[in-house]
Amino acid sequence: MVEFSPEVIDTVIRAAALLGAGFAMIAGIGPGIGQGYAAGKAVESVARDPEARGNIITTMLLGQAVAESTGIYSLVIAIVLIFTI
Amino acid sequence: MKYINDPNRMQIEIIKRTYMLSIIPIVYALIAGEFETLLGFILGLIISTLLLRLRVLNIERSLDMPEGKADTFIRNRYFIEYLIYFAVLVVAKRNPSLNFLATAVGLFMMKFTVIIWAIFDMAKGGLQNKLKDYKDLKEDKYEKGGQ
Numbered sequence: 001m002v003e004f005s006p007e008v009i010d011t012v013i014r015a016a017a018l019l020g021a022g023f024a025m026i027a028g029i030g031p032g033i034g035q036g037y038a039a040g041k042a043v044e045s046v047a048r049d050p051e052a053r054g055n056i057i058t059t060m061l062l063g064q065a066v067a068e069s070t071g072i073y074s075l076v077i078a079i080v081l082i083f084t085i
Numbered sequence: 086m087k088y089i090n091d092p093n094r095m096q097i098e099i100i101k102r103t104y105m106l107s108i109i110p111i112v113y114a115l116i117a118g119e120f121e122t123l124l125g126f127i128l129g130l131i132i133s134t135l136l137l138r139l140r141v142l143n144i145e146r147s148l149d150m151p152e153g154k155a156d157t158f159i160r161n162r163y164f165i166e167y168l169i170y171f172a173v174l175v176v177a178k179r180n181p182s183l184n185f186l187a188t189a190v191g192l193f194m195m196k197f198t199v200i201i202w203a204i205f206d207m208a209k210g211g212l213q214n215k216l217k218d219y220k221d222l223k224e225d226k227y228e229k230g231g232q
Contacts, residue, residue, distance in 0.1 A: 039144070040152045043150065054092060056148070065140070065195060066199055075171060079171075
Protein backbone atom coordinates (compact mmCIF):
# COMPACT_ATOMS: atom_id res chain seq x y z
CA MET A 1 0.00 0.00 0.00
CA VAL A 2 1.31 3.43 -0.94
CA GLU A 3 1.76 5.78 1.99
CA PHE A 4 1.65 9.52 1.49
CA SER A 5 3.52 12.04 3.57
CA PRO A 6 1.45 14.50 5.71
CA GLU A 7 2.49 17.37 3.39
CA VAL A 8 1.04 15.61 0.37
CA ILE A 9 -2.20 14.82 2.20
CA ASP A 10 -2.43 18.44 3.36
CA THR A 11 -1.89 19.70 -0.17
CA VAL A 12 -4.54 17.34 -1.57
CA ILE A 13 -7.07 18.46 1.07
CA ARG A 14 -6.34 22.11 0.34
CA ALA A 15 -6.66 21.55 -3.41
CA ALA A 16 -9.97 19.73 -2.90
CA ALA A 17 -11.28 22.56 -0.71
CA LEU A 18 -10.35 25.18 -3.30
CA LEU A 19 -11.93 23.07 -6.04
CA GLY A 20 -15.08 22.78 -3.92
CA ALA A 21 -15.12 26.56 -3.44
CA GLY A 22 -14.88 27.00 -7.19
CA PHE A 23 -17.79 24.60 -7.77
CA ALA A 24 -19.83 26.38 -5.07
CA MET A 25 -19.37 29.69 -6.88
CA ILE A 26 -21.19 28.30 -9.94
CA ALA A 27 -24.40 28.71 -7.93
CA GLY A 28 -23.84 32.46 -7.94
CA ILE A 29 -24.44 32.71 -11.68
CA GLY A 30 -28.01 31.41 -11.67
CA PRO A 31 -29.69 34.20 -9.66
CA GLY A 32 -28.02 36.82 -11.87
CA ILE A 33 -29.47 35.28 -15.03
CA GLY A 34 -32.87 34.84 -13.36
CA GLN A 35 -32.99 38.41 -12.07
CA GLY A 36 -32.05 39.76 -15.49
CA TYR A 37 -34.81 37.73 -17.12
CA ALA A 38 -37.34 38.96 -14.53
CA ALA A 39 -36.27 42.57 -15.15
CA GLY A 40 -36.80 42.12 -18.90
CA LYS A 41 -40.29 40.76 -18.31
CA ALA A 42 -41.04 43.58 -15.85
CA VAL A 43 -40.16 46.14 -18.53
CA GLU A 44 -42.51 44.33 -20.92
CA SER A 45 -45.30 44.41 -18.29
CA VAL A 46 -44.82 48.13 -17.57
CA ALA A 47 -44.98 48.85 -21.31
CA ARG A 48 -48.27 46.94 -21.47
CA ASP A 49 -49.80 48.50 -18.34
CA PRO A 50 -47.98 51.64 -17.11
CA GLU A 51 -50.42 52.09 -14.20
CA ALA A 52 -49.21 48.84 -12.61
CA ARG A 53 -45.64 50.16 -12.29
CA GLY A 54 -45.69 50.40 -8.47
CA ASN A 55 -47.11 46.93 -8.11
CA ILE A 56 -44.52 45.49 -10.52
CA ILE A 57 -41.64 47.18 -8.68
CA THR A 58 -42.74 45.83 -5.27
CA THR A 59 -43.26 42.30 -6.62
CA MET A 60 -39.90 42.39 -8.38
CA LEU A 61 -38.16 43.75 -5.27
CA LEU A 62 -39.46 40.91 -3.11
CA GLY A 63 -38.67 38.31 -5.78
CA GLN A 64 -35.13 39.58 -6.27
CA ALA A 65 -34.47 39.82 -2.53
CA VAL A 66 -35.39 36.17 -2.05
CA ALA A 67 -33.79 34.89 -5.28
CA GLU A 68 -30.45 36.33 -4.25
CA SER A 69 -30.24 34.18 -1.11
CA THR A 70 -29.08 31.03 -2.91
CA GLY A 71 -26.20 32.97 -4.44
CA ILE A 72 -25.12 34.23 -1.03
CA TYR A 73 -25.39 30.73 0.49
CA SER A 74 -22.86 29.54 -2.07
CA LEU A 75 -20.65 32.54 -1.37
CA VAL A 76 -20.63 31.79 2.38
CA ILE A 77 -19.76 28.13 1.72
CA ALA A 78 -16.98 29.13 -0.69
CA ILE A 79 -15.46 31.60 1.80
CA VAL A 80 -15.59 29.02 4.59
CA LEU A 81 -13.84 26.49 2.33
CA ILE A 82 -11.17 28.97 1.26
CA PHE A 83 -10.32 30.45 4.64
CA THR A 84 -10.90 27.62 7.10
CA ILE A 85 -8.77 24.93 5.51
CA MET B 86 -47.36 42.55 2.02
CA LYS B 87 -48.57 41.89 -1.51
CA TYR B 88 -51.16 44.67 -1.15
CA ILE B 89 -48.53 47.42 -0.78
CA ASN B 90 -48.19 49.05 -4.18
CA ASP B 91 -45.87 51.91 -3.31
CA PRO B 92 -42.19 50.81 -3.56
CA ASN B 93 -41.00 53.37 -1.00
CA ARG B 94 -43.60 52.27 1.55
CA MET B 95 -42.71 48.64 0.89
CA GLN B 96 -39.03 49.41 1.41
CA ILE B 97 -39.73 51.15 4.73
CA GLU B 98 -41.98 48.27 5.84
CA ILE B 99 -39.30 45.67 5.04
CA ILE B 100 -36.60 47.64 6.88
CA LYS B 101 -38.88 48.28 9.86
CA ARG B 102 -39.85 44.61 10.20
CA THR B 103 -36.26 43.43 9.71
CA TYR B 104 -35.04 45.69 12.51
CA MET B 105 -37.90 44.56 14.74
CA LEU B 106 -36.94 40.93 14.12
CA SER B 107 -33.26 41.75 14.65
CA ILE B 108 -33.85 42.97 18.18
CA ILE B 109 -33.96 39.33 19.36
CA PRO B 110 -30.37 38.34 18.30
CA ILE B 111 -29.01 41.76 19.29
CA VAL B 112 -30.42 41.50 22.82
CA TYR B 113 -29.19 37.90 23.04
CA ALA B 114 -25.67 38.92 22.00
CA LEU B 115 -25.69 41.79 24.50
CA ILE B 116 -26.84 39.58 27.37
CA ALA B 117 -24.33 36.86 26.49
CA GLY B 118 -21.57 39.47 26.20
CA GLU B 119 -20.58 38.32 22.70
CA PHE B 120 -19.51 41.61 21.21
CA GLU B 121 -17.93 40.04 18.12
CA THR B 122 -21.31 38.51 17.28
CA LEU B 123 -23.07 41.82 17.93
CA LEU B 124 -20.67 43.81 15.75
CA GLY B 125 -20.78 41.25 12.94
CA PHE B 126 -24.56 41.11 13.01
CA ILE B 127 -24.91 44.90 12.95
CA LEU B 128 -22.42 45.16 10.07
CA GLY B 129 -24.39 42.58 8.07
CA LEU B 130 -27.66 44.33 8.85
CA ILE B 131 -26.40 47.75 7.76
CA ILE B 132 -24.95 46.39 4.52
CA SER B 133 -28.15 44.50 3.69
CA THR B 134 -30.23 47.66 4.33
CA LEU B 135 -28.02 49.71 2.02
CA LEU B 136 -28.11 46.99 -0.63
CA LEU B 137 -31.91 46.91 -0.47
CA ARG B 138 -31.99 50.65 -1.17
CA LEU B 139 -29.51 50.13 -4.04
CA ARG B 140 -31.69 47.38 -5.45
CA VAL B 141 -34.81 49.58 -5.42
CA LEU B 142 -32.92 52.34 -7.26
CA ASN B 143 -31.62 49.83 -9.81
CA ILE B 144 -35.08 48.37 -10.41
CA GLU B 145 -36.61 51.82 -10.88
CA ARG B 146 -33.85 52.72 -13.32
CA SER B 147 -34.19 49.47 -15.24
CA LEU B 148 -37.92 49.96 -15.87
CA ASP B 149 -37.20 53.00 -18.07
CA MET B 150 -34.89 50.98 -20.35
CA PRO B 151 -35.59 48.75 -23.35
CA GLU B 152 -36.15 45.07 -22.47
CA GLY B 153 -32.77 43.68 -23.53
CA LYS B 154 -30.85 46.51 -21.95
CA ALA B 155 -32.74 46.16 -18.64
CA ASP B 156 -31.89 42.45 -18.63
CA THR B 157 -28.14 43.13 -18.99
CA PHE B 158 -28.25 46.09 -16.58
CA ILE B 159 -29.86 44.11 -13.74
CA ARG B 160 -27.52 41.17 -14.35
CA ASN B 161 -24.44 43.40 -14.16
CA ARG B 162 -25.75 45.13 -11.05
CA TYR B 163 -26.36 41.75 -9.42
CA PHE B 164 -22.72 40.82 -9.90
CA ILE B 165 -21.61 44.16 -8.44
CA GLU B 166 -23.83 43.48 -5.38
CA TYR B 167 -22.34 40.00 -5.22
CA LEU B 168 -18.84 41.51 -5.09
CA ILE B 169 -19.97 43.78 -2.23
CA TYR B 170 -21.29 40.72 -0.34
CA PHE B 171 -17.97 38.97 -1.01
CA ALA B 172 -15.97 41.93 0.30
CA VAL B 173 -18.09 42.16 3.48
CA LEU B 174 -17.81 38.43 4.17
CA VAL B 175 -14.05 38.40 3.58
CA VAL B 176 -13.63 41.38 5.93
CA ALA B 177 -15.73 39.57 8.56
CA LYS B 178 -13.66 36.41 8.15
CA ARG B 179 -10.28 38.14 8.39
CA ASN B 180 -11.14 40.57 11.18
CA PRO B 181 -10.99 38.90 14.61
CA SER B 182 -13.36 41.48 16.16
CA LEU B 183 -16.21 40.41 13.81
CA ASN B 184 -18.01 37.08 13.88
CA PHE B 185 -18.26 35.64 10.36
CA LEU B 186 -21.47 33.65 10.86
CA ALA B 187 -23.17 36.58 12.59
CA THR B 188 -22.29 38.78 9.62
CA ALA B 189 -23.74 36.18 7.23
CA VAL B 190 -26.94 35.99 9.32
CA GLY B 191 -27.12 39.81 9.34
CA LEU B 192 -26.89 39.80 5.54
CA PHE B 193 -29.65 37.19 5.37
CA MET B 194 -31.99 38.94 7.84
CA MET B 195 -33.77 40.87 5.08
CA LYS B 196 -34.53 37.67 3.17
CA PHE B 197 -35.65 35.84 6.30
CA THR B 198 -38.02 38.71 7.09
CA VAL B 199 -39.55 38.65 3.61
CA ILE B 200 -40.06 34.86 3.79
CA ILE B 201 -41.46 34.93 7.34
CA TRP B 202 -43.76 37.80 6.39
CA ALA B 203 -45.04 35.92 3.32
CA ILE B 204 -45.65 32.74 5.35
CA PHE B 205 -47.45 34.77 8.02
CA ASP B 206 -49.64 36.47 5.39
CA MET B 207 -50.42 33.12 3.79
CA ALA B 208 -51.35 31.53 7.12
CA LYS B 209 -53.47 34.56 8.03
CA GLY B 210 -55.29 34.46 4.66
CA GLY B 211 -55.88 30.70 4.94
CA LEU B 212 -57.22 31.05 8.48
CA GLN B 213 -59.54 33.89 7.48
CA ASN B 214 -60.89 31.85 4.53
CA LYS B 215 -61.47 28.84 6.80
CA LEU B 216 -63.30 31.06 9.32
CA LYS B 217 -65.46 32.55 6.54
CA ASP B 218 -66.32 29.08 5.21
CA TYR B 219 -67.23 27.96 8.72
CA LYS B 220 -69.47 31.02 9.26
CA ASP B 221 -71.19 30.47 5.88
CA LEU B 222 -71.76 26.80 6.75
CA LYS B 223 -73.18 27.73 10.13
CA GLU B 224 -75.52 30.33 8.57
CA ASP B 225 -76.73 27.77 5.97
CA LYS B 226 -77.47 25.26 8.72
CA TYR B 227 -79.29 27.88 10.74
CA GLU B 228 -81.41 28.90 7.73
CA LYS B 229 -82.26 25.27 6.96
CA GLY B 230 -83.11 24.63 10.61
CA GLY B 231 -85.38 27.70 10.65
CA GLN B 232 -87.35 26.47 7.65
